[in-house]
Amino acid sequence: MGQVRVGWLLFGAAVSLFAGVLVWRALPSRVESPASVSAIPSGPVRAPEDATRERPNDPEAWKTLGLARFDAQDFAASTAAFERATTLAPDRADLWSALGEARVMGSATDPMPPPALAAFRKAIALDPRDPRSRYFLAVQRDLSGDHRGAIDDWFALLRDTPPGAPWEQDLRRTIIQVSKINRIDVTAKLAAIAPSALHPSGPDAAQVQAAAALPPSEQAAMAQTMVSRLETKLKADPANVDGWIMLMRSRMTLGEPAKASVALAAAIGANPGAAMRLQQEATALGVPTR
Missing domain, CATH: 1.25.40.10 (Tetratricopeptide repeat domain)
Structure with a gap:
């Protein structure tokens, strides 16, 4: 098929x-899809396999292995890894x-x-x-x-x-x-x-150009206003994961890591199914953990 x-x-x-x-x-x-996958695990798969041996009770390790096997089109092994992950979590x-x-x-x-x-x-x-x-x-x-x-x-x-x-x-x-x-x-x-009308978005080109023409103090005030507006929209639409990531990025850009950390906690609380993605984005942005 x-x-x-x-x-x-x-x-x-x-x-x-x-x-x-x-x-x-x-x-x-x-x-x-190949009829079977019998090759020795390659580098991208071997590392997750090592992680499951080191942390056999960590569902994230098994999830990573499941994804690696999926990408290798070894769906039987991917299924087995995800079955283990769901047993643990x-x-x-x-x-x-x-x-x-x-x-x-x-x-x-x-x-x-x-x-x-x-x-x-x-x-x-x-x-x-x-x-x-x-x-x-x-x-x-x-x-x-x-x-x-x-x-x-x-x-x-x-x-x-x-x-x-x-x-x-x-x-x-x-x-x-x-x-x-x-x-x-x-x-x-x-x-x-x-x-774009249903979810918070970032500033458009005209807004960016207008902000660049302002004195530094007014630029900072404008940035704070836009971030506060995004925060308000997320309170009304907490399921918007991309919006939370944008808020964390904005807070870090403004030099407010503590507020970025608060945003991360709120985002995970509202979207537990997206916790892994949110944590990864936060780590990449340098958001401190609480």
């Missing part, structure tokens, strides 16, 4: 989106949805094997906002014949997608392709969605 993987980055780790199950089956251009939605995806990719005949579906349902029960499980549960609706319902679910996910997210355009293409196959007109509905 042909498989089309669409790469996207989420929660700081590489995961994948299918371009709609019907499209996945029909398109002649595809990436073939059964309340992590991101681990359950990653397990579901590995099970889907490891299935040679069934596009949505029952164990994968069970993993996605577990993830969505833990975190109703988990994008990966939302996507694949919509895939299941499409497989069951509820094409309109699947498209509606993908639209709901698109509305919750931060502007410029790596998977945004792929998700739009999925909607377009599946709607075209099933003769469902989504043109107006798709055009009506303006992600």
Whole structure:
């Protein structure tokens, strides 16, 4: 069976989106998965394997190994790693949805094997906002014949997608392709969605130019005003992970590491499923841990 993987980055780790199950089956251009992976682990995989031996009870170590094996297209080993991770951290939605995806990719005949579906349902029960499980549960609706319902679910996910997210355009293409196959007109509905209007964004070019023309003291005041405005928007929309990352970056730029640390704690509290990505971004920015 042909498989089309669409790469996207989420929660700081590489995961994948299918371009709609019907499209996945029909398109002649595809990436073939190897029948088996028996090579000696390469460097990128060997390091995570060493980490699981050093920290056998650390779910993050097993998650990293699962992702490395997934990228190597060793889906059986990826599944085993994520199964271990979910055993160690059964309340992590991101681990359950990653397990579901590995099970889907490891299935040679069934596009949505029952164990994968069970993993996605577990993830969505833990975190109703988990994008990966939302996507694949919509895939299941499409497989069951509820094409309109699947498209509606993908639209709901698109509305919750931060502007410029790596998977945004792929998700739009999925909607377009599946709607075209099933003769469902989504043109107006798709055009009506303006992600940038739904989530806080940074200053535009005109704002940056205007700020540069101000005296230093006024520039600082303007920056504080914009950061405060972003903070207010995040209180109304705490699920916007990209917004929290922007706030942490802004606080560090303004020389306010303590406030950046407060933002990190608030972001994780509001988005536990995105904790890994938030921690990684915070580390890269130099945000101190509390």
